[in-house]
Amino acid sequence: MLYSPLRDHPLKATTTDLVAVEGDIDPAEAGSRLLIAPYHVHHTDDEVFYVRRGQIAFEIGDEEIIAQTGDAVLIPAGTIHTWWNPGSEPATYLIIMPHKLDDLINAIHERYRTPEEMAELFTQYDSTYIGWTR
Numbered sequence: 001m002l003y004s005p006l007r008d009h010p011l012k013a014t015t016t017d018l019v020a021v022e023g024d025i026d027p028a029e030a031g032s033r034l035l036i037a038p039y040h041v042h043h044t045d046d047e048v049f050y051v052r053r054g055q056i057a058f059e060i061g062d063e064e065i066i067a068q069t070g071d072a073v074l075i076p077a078g079t080i081h082t083w084w085n086p087g088s089e090p091a092t093y094l095i096i097m098p099h100k101l102d103d104l105i106n107a108i109h110e111r112y113r114t115p116e117e118m119a120e121l122f123t124q125y126d127s128t129y130i131g132w133t134r
Contacts, residue, residue, distance in 0.1 A: 019102040022094050025056060025085040033057075039082045039130035040122060047075040047097045049083070054091030058083045080130060100125055 028034035039059075049056065051067045058065045058073055060081045067073050075081050085091045104125040113121060115131060122129035 017098045017100075018096060019099055020094060020096050021102065021105075022052070022092065025054075025083075025091045025093070027085050027088050027090060030088070033084055033086070035082050035084050035132060037082050038118070038132050039080055039134045041080050041128045041130070042075075042077055042101060043126050043128070044077050045098045045101055045126070046077050047095060047101065049073045049075070050094040050096070052092040052094055054085065054089050055087040056083055056091050056093055057086040080134065101127075 025036055049058070049067070050072045051069055053069055055069075056067050056073075058067065058075070058081060060073075060075055061079050065073060066086055104122070104127065107121055107125075108118070115129070119129045
Protein backbone atom coordinates (compact mmCIF):
# COMPACT_ATOMS: atom_id res chain seq x y z
CA MET A 1 0.00 0.00 0.00
CA LEU A 2 1.18 3.48 -0.83
CA TYR A 3 1.96 5.45 2.33
CA SER A 4 0.50 8.91 2.56
CA PRO A 5 0.18 11.06 5.65
CA LEU A 6 -3.13 12.42 4.33
CA ARG A 7 -4.75 8.98 4.44
CA ASP A 8 -4.93 8.80 8.24
CA HIS A 9 -4.13 12.40 9.14
CA PRO A 10 -6.03 14.91 6.99
CA LEU A 11 -4.57 18.37 6.57
CA LYS A 12 -6.87 20.75 8.39
CA ALA A 13 -6.00 24.38 7.91
CA THR A 14 -6.19 26.58 10.99
CA THR A 15 -6.69 29.96 9.31
CA THR A 16 -8.98 28.86 6.46
CA ASP A 17 -11.86 26.43 6.12
CA LEU A 18 -10.08 23.80 4.00
CA VAL A 19 -9.45 20.13 4.68
CA ALA A 20 -7.47 17.79 2.39
CA VAL A 21 -8.09 14.06 2.76
CA GLU A 22 -6.86 11.12 0.71
CA GLY A 23 -8.97 8.08 -0.02
CA ASP A 24 -8.99 4.83 -1.98
CA ILE A 25 -11.69 3.24 -4.10
CA ASP A 26 -11.53 -0.45 -4.92
CA PRO A 27 -12.77 -1.48 -8.35
CA ALA A 28 -16.22 -3.01 -8.67
CA GLU A 29 -16.94 -6.23 -10.49
CA ALA A 30 -16.66 -5.85 -14.26
CA GLY A 31 -19.73 -4.17 -15.70
CA SER A 32 -21.10 -3.00 -12.35
CA ARG A 33 -21.28 0.47 -10.85
CA LEU A 34 -20.57 0.54 -7.11
CA LEU A 35 -21.27 4.06 -5.81
CA ILE A 36 -18.90 5.32 -3.10
CA ALA A 37 -21.40 7.86 -1.80
CA PRO A 38 -25.17 8.16 -2.16
CA TYR A 39 -26.49 10.87 -4.43
CA HIS A 40 -26.44 14.11 -2.49
CA VAL A 41 -26.18 17.89 -2.72
CA HIS A 42 -24.09 20.34 -0.69
CA HIS A 43 -25.99 23.61 -0.92
CA THR A 44 -23.22 26.05 -0.02
CA ASP A 45 -19.95 24.13 -0.39
CA ASP A 46 -17.77 23.18 -3.36
CA GLU A 47 -15.59 20.06 -3.41
CA VAL A 48 -12.47 19.41 -5.48
CA PHE A 49 -11.23 15.91 -6.28
CA TYR A 50 -7.74 15.20 -7.61
CA VAL A 51 -7.20 11.70 -9.01
CA ARG A 52 -3.81 10.47 -7.84
CA ARG A 53 -4.05 6.98 -9.34
CA GLY A 54 -6.52 5.10 -11.52
CA GLN A 55 -9.89 6.32 -12.72
CA ILE A 56 -12.85 7.82 -10.93
CA ALA A 57 -16.22 8.38 -12.55
CA PHE A 58 -18.38 11.26 -11.38
CA GLU A 59 -22.03 11.96 -11.98
CA ILE A 60 -22.41 15.70 -11.48
CA GLY A 61 -25.87 16.98 -12.28
CA ASP A 62 -26.75 15.43 -15.64
CA GLU A 63 -23.12 15.00 -16.71
CA GLU A 64 -20.95 11.92 -16.31
CA ILE A 65 -17.17 12.42 -16.23
CA ILE A 66 -14.43 9.81 -16.09
CA ALA A 67 -11.35 11.41 -14.55
CA GLN A 68 -7.94 9.84 -15.06
CA THR A 69 -4.74 10.00 -13.02
CA GLY A 70 -3.72 13.66 -12.77
CA ASP A 71 -7.20 15.07 -13.46
CA ALA A 72 -9.00 17.43 -11.09
CA VAL A 73 -12.78 17.68 -10.84
CA LEU A 74 -14.78 20.51 -9.26
CA ILE A 75 -18.20 19.71 -7.85
CA PRO A 76 -19.97 23.05 -7.49
CA ALA A 77 -22.23 23.80 -4.56
CA GLY A 78 -25.87 23.06 -5.28
CA THR A 79 -25.14 20.18 -7.67
CA ILE A 80 -26.37 16.62 -7.15
CA HIS A 81 -23.44 14.21 -7.37
CA THR A 82 -21.86 10.85 -6.62
CA TRP A 83 -18.73 8.96 -7.68
CA TRP A 84 -17.33 5.45 -8.24
CA ASN A 85 -14.36 3.55 -9.63
CA PRO A 86 -15.12 2.47 -13.23
CA GLY A 87 -11.72 0.83 -13.73
CA SER A 88 -10.31 -2.59 -13.01
CA GLU A 89 -7.58 -1.29 -10.67
CA PRO A 90 -7.81 0.55 -7.33
CA ALA A 91 -8.03 4.34 -7.49
CA THR A 92 -6.62 6.92 -5.09
CA TYR A 93 -7.91 10.47 -4.77
CA LEU A 94 -7.36 13.64 -2.82
CA ILE A 95 -10.47 15.60 -1.85
CA ILE A 96 -10.29 19.23 -0.80
CA MET A 97 -13.37 20.49 1.02
CA PRO A 98 -14.54 22.70 3.88
CA HIS A 99 -14.31 21.45 7.47
CA LYS A 100 -18.10 21.11 7.52
CA LEU A 101 -18.06 18.42 4.82
CA ASP A 102 -15.23 16.55 6.52
CA ASP A 103 -17.33 16.58 9.70
CA LEU A 104 -20.31 15.21 7.73
CA ILE A 105 -18.21 12.38 6.27
CA ASN A 106 -16.88 11.47 9.71
CA ALA A 107 -20.42 11.47 11.14
CA ILE A 108 -21.63 9.21 8.31
CA HIS A 109 -18.91 6.68 9.11
CA GLU A 110 -19.62 6.62 12.86
CA ARG A 111 -22.50 4.14 12.56
CA TYR A 112 -25.20 2.72 10.33
CA ARG A 113 -28.15 5.04 9.76
CA THR A 114 -31.52 4.47 8.13
CA PRO A 115 -32.28 6.58 5.04
CA GLU A 116 -34.46 8.84 7.20
CA GLU A 117 -31.60 9.33 9.69
CA MET A 118 -29.19 10.02 6.82
CA ALA A 119 -31.54 12.67 5.46
CA GLU A 120 -31.64 14.37 8.88
CA LEU A 121 -27.85 14.16 9.26
CA PHE A 122 -27.23 15.73 5.84
CA THR A 123 -29.65 18.55 6.70
CA GLN A 124 -27.53 19.40 9.75
CA TYR A 125 -24.62 20.09 7.35
CA ASP A 126 -26.56 22.22 4.84
CA SER A 127 -26.79 19.27 2.45
CA THR A 128 -29.51 17.03 1.04
CA TYR A 129 -29.38 13.24 1.02
CA ILE A 130 -30.98 11.85 -2.16
CA GLY A 131 -30.18 8.14 -1.80
CA TRP A 132 -28.53 5.37 -3.78
CA THR A 133 -30.70 5.96 -6.86
CA ARG A 134 -32.18 9.08 -8.36
